[in-house]
Amino acid sequence: MISIVLNKVAVDFPIYGSSGRSIKNVAFSSLTGGIIARGANNVRVVRALDDISFECLEGDRVGLMGHNGSGKSTLLRAMAGIYEPSSGSIEVRGSIISMLSITQGMNAELTGYQNILLRTALLGLSRTEAARMVDGIADFSDLGDFMDMPLRTYSSGMAMRLAFSIATSVEADILLMDEWLSVGDVEFSQKAKVRLDHMVSKAKILVLASHSSDLVDALCNKKYMLEHGRIRPV
């Protein structure tokens, strides 16, 4: 049973000033009673997520909405397992792909093909799986001879096409997306839409953070609003 269950999840970020990050200051402040290195132990905490409880079941398309800084990306990262909750629990059943940044790990000095190998390794594919997919990804991205050229020679649109092709070639039970992916010129974006829709339809659970209420209304069966780290269904 594919599912994500969040129970009273809180995520607190410690904000260290430059003195809080220095071992010398922290050590001296404990020796001198805080007089010399004032502020070393003043660690402020930002509560990014507060008492979040909800569940996603197989077949759910969950929409997360909210203003900038409301905690959408933090919540996605917590669900992806990047931030372990300061309190509460998140239980995930099933494989997850977090499409938070589809260009993460790509290197401008490496060729298109090398970047495919890098990205697919990052997404958890074995060498044989990646080798089988390389040609399919390269064909879809329509970059032709540029596949053998370093990424720094690409326009930003071309790089995004490559990133998109790689990201949409893997499958997982659960898909986490931070904003809907839209890349490329008119021609590419049409076939990209088909490919992305296909990928999303195969996922058992989709969690999408978006600013667009139209998109969330059209796509999602469960909608939540995040405000200052707190969640409420809409």
Added chain:
Amino acid sequence: MTATRDAAISPFVAWAKARLSPNMSKALEDYSAGFQRHVLWTSLAWFEIKVKYRRSVLGPFWITLSTAIAIATIGPIYARLMGSSMDDYFAYLATSIVLWNFLSAAINDNCSSFIAAEGMLKDVKLPLLLFILKDLYRNIILLLHNSVILLILMYFFTFIVNIPLFLLCFVIVVLNLFWVGVVLAIICTRFRDVGQIITSLVQVAFFLTPVMWKPSMLGAGGRHLVVDLNPFYYLIDLFRSPLLTGSVDIGHLLICTASAILGNAFAFWFFSKKRARVAYWL
């Protein structure tokens, strides 16, 4: 194609997890996943080397060349200073410098293993251990490039090489670098000045450790606190002796093995306590 985050957990890991606390159990998962994702950390290590030396003629052998020049110029002068014969001293110096470069690079790079990977760590859930392994692996590759110097020198000078012993000692040294790397990586992510402190300490250690000089040159049978209490000495001696004399002091071997076992136990415990916090410190 299904992206698998956790491949089949080996029976040992499953058995161990049932008996460990939640933190330790997650730490074991991290270790296990880290080793399993060797495709990623070997690819990253190789790509990092390729990128660093892209558009250069010799690639990683530039470091080999500069090390060779340093040895070739320092060698004769210091042989004279130390009152040692060139034949004797040159092989010693070359081996010591090549190995020291590896030790100091491994220690310094591991300090920033997590910090350098901030982007990736905040994007996808990855085992922290992966980055320690990547940096160690990358430095081993560079060591292999540098060892070309030694292979060339073996033609001219006397090296008594004991390969099985060297491989055993190599594994023990790497196990020690591994646990030190884990501990330092965690501390340096939380306290950003520790990395610089370590760099300075390693630089000082270069002079206090028998790299350019032999313990016997100190007189009094080569026993001195700066040698006996110096952890770097034991590591570099373990590396060096199987290549120069074909044997190694059994006491040194035992000390390094004990350090590897106890150190890794400590590092695993420390890792289990701090692992979940690392993402928050980045």
